[in-house]
Amino acid sequence: MGKILILDFGGGSAELQEKRVLELGVDCEVIPGTSPLKNAPPGVTGIFFSGSPKAVYNSDGPIPDQNVYSFGLPILGICYGLQRLTADFGGIVEVRPAGREDGRVEVKGRFPAMDDPVFNREKVSRFFAAFDNYSLEDIKKGAISTAEGPWSFISAMSHGDEIKKGAPGFREYGISAGGSPSVIVHETRALIGLQFHPEYENCDRGLEILAAFVFGVC
Numbered sequence: 001m002g003k004i005l006i007l008d009f010g011g012g013s014a015e016l017q018e019k020r021v022l023e024l025g026v027d028c029e030v031i032p033g034t035s036p037l038k039n040a041p042p043g044v045t046g047i048f049f050s051g052s053p054k055a056v057y058n059s060d061g062p063i064p065d066q067n068v069y070s071f072g073l074p075i076l077g078i079c080y081g082l083q084r085l086t087a088d089f090g091g092i093v094e095v096r097p098a099g100r101e102d103g104r105v106e107v108k109g110r111f112p113a114m115d116d117p118v119f120n121r122e123k124v125s126r127f128f129a130a131f132d133n134y135s136l137e138d139i140k141k142g143a144i145s146t147a148e149g150p151w152s153f154i155s156a157m158s159h160g161d162e163i164k165k166g167a168p169g170f171r172e173y174g175i176s177a178g179g180s181p182s183v184i185v186h187e188t189r190a191l192i193g194l195q196f197h198p199e200y201e202n203c204d205r206g207l208e209i210l211a212a213f214v215f216g217v218c
Contacts, residue, residue: 126216
C-alpha cells in the first residue's frame with residue numbers, strides 16, 4: 001500500500017485525518033494546502049483535501065496548486081475540500097441560507113445506478129460499500145458487492161457554506177437532512193467530495209468511509 005498525502009487547509013482537521021489513516025495501517029503525510037506541487041510525491045497513491053475555516057469564494061480561501069489535478073491520483077475532498085473541488089471545477093459555493101449545519105446530522109443518499117457515468121464502477125462500488133454496513137475488514141479486503149438503492153447514516157457536520165451549483169462532471173449521491181449536497185463523485189475522474197467529517201469520532205462509520213477510499217479507490 002502506498003501513502004496518503006493530506007493537503008492541510010487549516011482548521012485542525014488534517015491532523016485528525018492523519019491519525020485515522022495511520023489507524024488503518026497506512027503511511028500518511030501532511031503538508032500545507034498551498035504547497036507547490038510540480039509532480040506527484042513519490043509513493044503517494046491518494047490525496048485528501050482537508051477542512052478549513054475559510055471560504056472558497058473569498059480571496060483568503062486557500063487554493064491548492066492546480067497541478068494536483070493533473071497527477072491522476074484519487075482525491076477525497078472533506079468539508080472545505082468538497083467545496084474546493086466544486087469551485088475549482090466551475091461550480092458555485094455560497095453561504096448556507098439556513099445557517100450553519102453542525103453536529104450529528106443525518107445524510108441520505110443512493111448508490112450509483114448501473115447506468116450512471118461514474119469513473120470506475122468497481123472502485124465506486126468499493127467506496128459506497130462503506131455506506132452499506134460492510135465491516136472494516138471486508139472493506140479492506142474488497143470483499144463487497146454494493147447493492148443499488150437508498151442508504152442513510154448519521155454524519156458529523158461543521159459547515160456554514162454549501163454547494164449552490166454543482167460543478168460540471170460531478171454527480172450528487174447524498175444530501176443532508178438540512179438539504180446540503182453531502183456526497184459528490186466525478187463522472188470520469190477519481191474525485192470524491194464529502195460535506196461531512198468522517199474523521200470525527202461522532203460520525204457513524206467514519207473510519208469505514210475513510211478505509212473505503214484508501215483501500216477501495218486508491
